[in-house]
Amino acid sequence: MRFMLLFSRQGKLRLQKWYVPLGDQEKRRLGRELVQTILGRKAKMCSFLEWRDLKVVYKRYASLYFCCAIEEQDNELITLEVIHRYVELLDKYFGSVCELDIIFNFEKAYFILDEFLLGGEAQETSKKSVLKAIEQADQLQEVRAVSIEDLSLTAVVLS
C-alpha cells in the first residue's frame, strides 16, 4: 500500500498515512487531487478506480471516506477488508466510532493503525490482538515503566 487517507464528505482530511517517502507539498497535492476525484464519484459506483499509476480502493462509512492507494499487484478486495477491519477496530476502541472521535483523538487513530498496518502491510489482522496491544498501552499511561519486572507485572494483571 502506498498511502491511506481518511476524509470527510466536505473534503477535510482526518487522517493521512504515507508509506512511501514524499515531500509535504507532493503529499498535499496528491491528497487534494484524490479527495476531489473520489468526492466526484456517485454512490453505488465501483469501489476501485485507476488513478495515475495506482489503484485506489475506497469506501464510505457514514460521513467518512476511507481510501487506500495500492500497488498494481495488490488485491483490491482484501484492501476493502483492510479498511473494514480498521473501521471495526476504531469502532470497538471508541465504542461506535464517529468522525468526532477521530478528530479529537487523532493520535489514537494513528496508534491503532500502526498496530494493524505497518509499512503498508498487515502486521496483525486479529482484532483481539490489536485491541489488546492498544489497551495495554492505555493502561501504561501513568505507570512508570522503569523496569521489565514492572511491565511484566502489568501484563500479568491485564491478562
Next chain:
Amino acid sequence: MPAVSKGDGMRGLAVFISDIRNCKSKEAEIKRINKELANIRSKFKGDKALDGYSKKKYVCKLLFIFLLGHDIDFGHMEAVNLLSSNKYTEKQIGYLFISVLVNSNSELIRLINNAIKNDLSSRNPTFMCLALHCIANVGSREMAEAFAGEIPRILVAGDTMDSVKQSAALCLLRLYKASPDLVLMGEWTSRVVHLLNDQHMGVVTAAISLITCLSQKNPDEFKTCVSLAVSRLSRIVSSASTDLQDYTYYFVPAPWLSCKLLRLLQCYPPPEDGAVKGRLVECLETILNKAQEPPKSKKVQHSNAKNAILFEAISLIIHYDSEPNLLVRACNQLGQFLQHRETNLRYLALESMCTLASSEFSHEAVKTHIETVINALKTERDVSVRQRAADLLYAMCDRSNAKQIVAEMLSYLETADYSIREEMVLKVAILAEKYAVDYSWYVDTILNLIRIAGDYVSEEVWYRVIQIVINRDDVQGYAAKTVFEALQAPACHENMVKVGGYILGEFGNLIAGDPRSSPLVQFNLLHSKFHLCSVPTRALLLSAYIKFINLFPETKATIQEVLRSDSQIRNSDVELQQRAVEYLKLSSIASTDVLATVLEEMPPFPERESSILAKLKKKKGPGVVPVSELEDGKREGGELNGGGDRGPDSAMSSTPSPSADLLGLRSAAPVSAAAPSAGSLLVDVFSESGAGGPAAAVNDDGFLRFVCKNNGVLFENQLLQIGIKSEYRQNLGELPGFSASAVPPLSVPSGLGDGDLNVQTKPVEPLVEGGAQVQQVLNIECITDFSEAPQLNIKFRYGGALQNITLKLPVTINKFFQPTEMAATDFFQRWKQLSQPQQEAQKIFKANHGMDTEVLKAKLLGLGTALLENVDPNPENYVCAGVVQTKSQQVGVLLRLEPNAQAQMYRLTLRSSKDTVSKRLCDLLAEQF
C-alpha cells in the same frame, strides 16, 4: 468539547481542537493557529522547564496543526526529548511526531537514532515495538544505515516476543524497499523463510510480506519458501471456518494470509516437485469449489474476503499458464461474476479476464463472453467499469470477432466519456489495422473514427492510414472515393481534411474519370475547406494543389490563380507564403517531365510496427496493455506489422515538427519524392532513421557508431541503458555488455539470434535493481564472414508489462581484423592481384563528419586494420591493410580512402579475396566518414 476522550485526554488539546472547529472562516482559523503557535513557542522558549505532560500536549498540538495542512518549523527538539521519557504516552507522542514530521536535520537524526537504539535494546517489548514502528514509518536512509544490521537479529532471535517479531519483519521490509543495498542477506535469511511455519498466525502474516519482497529480488535464495507456502496454504484452505479463531474473518479462514501466500507463489514458476504441485493444485481446486458453495454469511465482508482469495488464486493460475483445466474453470468463474449484482465484482472480473484473454488455453473461453462484455460497455453506469469492458474487448479481439468488436467500440465512442476517448481511438485504430482482411474496411473504420471523434485522433492515427493506403495499391481507389465522399459533409473535421488532401493529392486521378469527381470538382471541394483550417493543414493542402497540377494539367490555371492570390503569396505565415511562391514558380517554369519527376507518387513506406501501438503503450503506462497483443501480432502475422517489436521509446520519434511537410516538399529545394532521406518527414515518420531495414530501425544509429570503436552506450531509454565493452582477438570476441536500469525492477532474460557467428552467453541475474548494473558476457566466434549483425532481444518486465527491445549488436566483420603492416611495393602488388571486378567494392560519398585528418586516422585505426604510411603516392590518401580472421578462412583486405576536400567527398575502395567481405566493409565504412 470532545465527544469521547479516551486515555489520558489532554484537555488543552481538546479545547484547541474545538476552537479550530468553531472558526467560521479560513482567516479565523489561521488567526487562532498563529495565536497558538506563538503561545507554544513562548512556552518552549520560556525560563520555566516544562514538565513531560505539557511538552507532550504542545507537541501534540503542533502535530495537529501540521496535519491541518500548516507548516511547522519548530518543536522537533521537544519531540525528540519526549522520546527519552520513561512515560509511555509521552514517548508515544514523541514517536508519532517524528514519524509524521521527518526532518532531515542531521543533528536531530542522530538524537532520534540514539533514542531508538535505547528502546531497541531495552528488552521491553512495548518500547521495542514503538521504536520499530518509528523506523518503519520514517524508513529513511539514515535509519537504514543505523539499524539494517540490528533488525534482522531481533527478527530471528529465539527469545523475541511475537509482537516484536511482527514489527521487526515489516520494519525490515520498509528499510529493504527504501535502501536494498543496506540490508544484507545473511544467515538470517534462511531462518526468515521458516517463519512461514511459525505457530503464531500474526507472525506469519507479517513475515510473509517481507519474504515475498525478498523473493522477488532474490528468488534463488528463497526458493525453499515455495513448499512451505504450499503446505501452509493447504492447511488454511482445508481448515474449518472456526479453526483459526480470531484469524477467521467473517467465516473465512485467514483471508489476508491466504492472499499473501498465493501472491508469494506468484514469484515463482510452478513447483517442480510433483507432490508439492499436486497439493497446490488441490488447494486451487478447493478455492474454486468454494466459490460455488452457498455463502456462510450474507455480509459483504464474507464474500469480499472469500473472493479476494479466489481472485488471487486465479492470478496464480494465470501466472502459471500451464493448467488448461484450471484456466478454463477460472474463466467460467469470472464469467459468472460478469453478471454479478456487485459492481466491484464485475469490475474485477473484467480486469482479470483481460489477462486470461492472453493465455492460449483460455482465449477461446474468454471470447464466449463477448455479448456480456459488449453489454457492459453499453450499460454500466460507472465509467471505470466501462473502461475495463473496453480493455477486455480489446484483449479478446482476434480475426474472428474483430469486425463486431470494432463496430461496438466505434458506436460506444459516440457517447464515450471524454477521459477515455483518446485511448479508445488508438485501440480501434490498432484493431482495425491488425485484423483488417480487406483494407476498404480498414479505411472506412479510420474515417469513421475521424468523423466520430476527430479531436481525439492523434497524428499517429492519420499518418498510419496514409501509410497503409500508399503501401497497398488495391485500396487506393477506394480510399480516394471514400475521402471524397466524406469531404462532402458540410462540417468535417480537420483531420479528415488532412487525410482527404493527402489522398486526393496522390490518388485523385483514380476517381477523376467520374464527372461527379472530376479534377476541378475535387479541387474545389478541398479548397472550400481551406479557409477553415489551421496553418499546418493549409500547408498540406497547398502541397496537394501542386500535386494536382501534375496529375491534372487542366487544373493548372485555376490553381495558379489561387496560389497567386494575395492571401497566399503574401500570407503572413512564412511557411505558407514560401510554399505558395515556390509552387507557383515550379508550376510555371518546370517542364512537364521535371514536374512529373518532382511530384511523383510517394514510394511505399518501409513496413514496420505501427507507431500507434507504441503510443498506446506510452499513454497507458506499463502493465495495462495486455502483453498478448505483441504476441498476437506475431501469431496472426498481421501483414502490416512487419517490423520487430520495439521499445517504449519509439513513439517519440514519430512526432514531427508542427509544420510537418507531408509531401516531402520542404523549404527551398523541392526534392524528388524518390530521394527519401532528404529531410522530408512523411517519407518515414515512423522511424528515427531512414536507413536500414525495419528490424534494424531501432538502433541503426547506435549500431553504426560502434564500427570504429569498441566501447560505449548502445541504447538508452527511460528504463535502461545498455553499454558495450568489447575485446577481439583474431576470430574471437568478448562482449561483456553491461546494462544499467534507471527504474526498478526488471528481469532480463535475453536471447541472441546469430547466423555465421557462434555466440555464447553467460546467464545473468533475472532481476535488475533500479540504478544497478548487470553484466552479461557474450563470447563470439566468427565462423565465416557475415553481413547481418546478431540481434539482441531484451525482454523484461517492468511494472508488470512485458518490454521488448531489439537491438543490433555492434558486431561487425571488421571487428575480426588483424592489422597487416606492409611496404608500398607489397601493397600495390597485392592490390593488382585483387583486380577482378567482384573483388572490389567502391563508393563515392559526401563527408558527413568533417574531414579532420586526426579524426580520420583514429577511425581507420579503430577499424582494426593497419594504417600504412608512405604507401599511397598521394599523401592526402589513406591506405590500410588487414586480414579478417574467421574460423573457416582468412580474408586479406586492402582499403583505400581518397578524400576530396574541395568537394567534401570521399572515394572509398575496398579489395579483398572475397566479394561479400569487400561489399560489406564498403557499406559499413561509407557511413563512418
